[in-house]
Every structure is written in structure tokens, then in C-alpha cells.
Amino acid sequence: MAARNISHFWEWGRKIICVGRNYADHAKELKNAIPTEPVLFLKPPSAYVREGSPILVPLYSGNLHHEVELGVVIGKGGTAIPQAAAMEHVAGYALCLDMTARDVQDECKSKGLPWTLAKAFNTSCPVSEFIPKERIPDPANVRLWLKVNDQLRQSGCTSQMIFSIPYLISYISDFISLEEGDLILTGTPKGVSAVQEHDELQAGIEDVVTMSFRVDRHE
Ligand SMILES: CC(=O)CC(=O)C(=O)O
Numbered sequence: 001m002a003a004r005n006i007s008h009f010w011e012w013g014r015k016i017i018c019v020g021r022n023y024a025d026h027a028k029e030l031k032n033a034i035p036t037e038p039v040l041f042l043k044p045p046s047a048y049v050r051e052g053s054p055i056l057v058p059l060y061s062g063n064l065h066h067e068v069e070l071g072v073v074i075g076k077g078g079t080a081i082p083q084a085a086a087m088e089h090v091a092g093y094a095l096c097l098d099m100t101a102r103d104v105q106d107e108c109k110s111k112g113l114p115w116t117l118a119k120a121f122n123t124s125c126p127v128s129e130f131i132p133k134e135r136i137p138d139p140a141n142v143r144l145w146l147k148v149n150d151q152l153r154q155s156g157c158t159s160q161m162i163f164s165i166p167y168l169i170s171y172i173s174d175f176i177s178l179e180e181g182d183l184i185l186t187g188t189p190k191g192v193s194a195v196q197e198h199d200e201l202q203a204g205i206e207d208v209v210t211m212s213f214r215v216d217r218h219e
């Protein structure tokens with residue numbers, strides 16, 4: 001069988017592990033406590049959407065939010081990976097959006113229920129092209145930004161993360177074994193806000209990558 005190409009990781013059907021509240025400024029804007037341990041949730045591979053296809057507002061939500069995040073693509077799987085070896089397991093990165101039905105999430109939070117329908121619906125994980133590791137030599141110090149209809153809404157630096165990428169890889173792999181092709185979304189900085197049908201979202205990582213997505217309703 002021909003070797004698979006990591007630069008098409010979104011086609012592999014691997015898991016998407018998301019970290020929440022990893023930036024203090026975002027935790028504060030949503031009036032959440034600053035976590036002392038990473039907050040984790042999952043998205044299924046059906047959440048992936050690539051440029052050229054729209055982000056679909058779930059029919060049950062009236063408050064869909066954007067969250068721009070640095071994604072880490074795993075190149076070598078492992079369990080209980082030590083922090084010191086964590087970066088050896090990284091193949092590269094992707095710019096990602098953690099689209100969130102905020103009204104549904106708020107209701108789930110108030111009832112103590114899981115966030116699945118708020119976070120894991122179809123098209124809830126727009127991703128950029130694969131970015132090989134060498135193109136981001138210092139992932140702990142890159143600026144992420146997001147505009148809606150040309151207006152800047154989010155601009156944050158990965159240096160503001162509470163838990164570093166090596167710490168997250170080590171922490172996650174203690175509980176959930178990582179596999180080649182998995183994607184870790186590392187949390188969003190402040191500035192999340194609502195998007196509507198027909199909005200145009202543009203996001204980027206410094207001069208490394210940009211991507212654009214249109215928001216649509218289900219037919
Ligand atoms: C409150 C959230 O939705 C957490 C999250 O996803 C984040 O990036 O922070």
C-alpha cells in the first residue's frame with residue numbers, strides 16, 4: 001500500500017482533540033475560571049471543512065461563534081509521551097477554527113451536560129493547508145488573527161497559552177493515545193464573536209498561512 005501523505009491529514013479519519021480555556025483573556029471574556037488543568041473535548045473527523053466549502057450554521061443554533069486556534073498535527077503516535085520528547089511527535093501545524101454554537105454550549109454548561117452538539121457538528125472544524133513543522137520554528141510565539149467581513153475580531157499570540165504545546169501533548173497522551181494524523185486544537189485567544197449566514201471569515205498565522213471561509217445555512 002502506498003504511504004499516506006500527512007499533508008492530507010484531514011482525510012485520514014483521525015481524531016480531533018480540542019483544548020478549551022487555554023488563554024486567560026478568553027476564559028475571562030466568557031466569565032470562566034482560569035483552569036489549573038487542560039480542559040479537553042473532541043470533534044469527529046466529519047467536523048473537517050476545507051477552503052471552497054462553507055461553514056454551515058447548525059439548524060438548532062442562533063449564536064454561532066468563531067474561535068481561531070493553532071492546530072498541531074501529530075506525526076508519530078504515542079502514549080504517556082514525556083514533555084521533553086513531545087515535539088518529536090509533531091509533524092506540523094494547521095490554522096483551525098473551533099466553530100462553537102455558543103447558545104447550545106451555554107445551555108449544556110448550565111445543565112452540566114457535555115458540549116458535543118455545541119462543538120462537534122458537521123463543518124465545526126475549518127482547517128488550512130498543512131504547515132510543515134519547519135515553517136513554524138517557534139510555535140510558542142506566533143500571532144493568530146481572524147477577520148469577519150474585513151473587520152479584525154481576534155488577534156492573539158501563542159505565547160499567551162496557559163499550557164504549552166509539549167505539556168498538552170504529554171497530558172493528552174496520558175489519557176488518550178495519540179496517533180499519526182491526529183489534530184490538537186490548542187485553544188483560542190479573546191475576541192470570539194457571532195457570525196451570520198453570508199459572512200466571510202478570513203484568518204491567518206503571521207506570514208505563514210491565510211484561509212477564507214463563507215458561512216451558510218443548511219438548505
Ligand atoms: C469556552 C470554550 O468554548 C472553550 C474553547 O473552546 C477555547 O478555545 O477556549
Ligand SMILES: [Mg+2]
Nearest residue numbers: 067098187188
Ligand atoms: Mg476552542
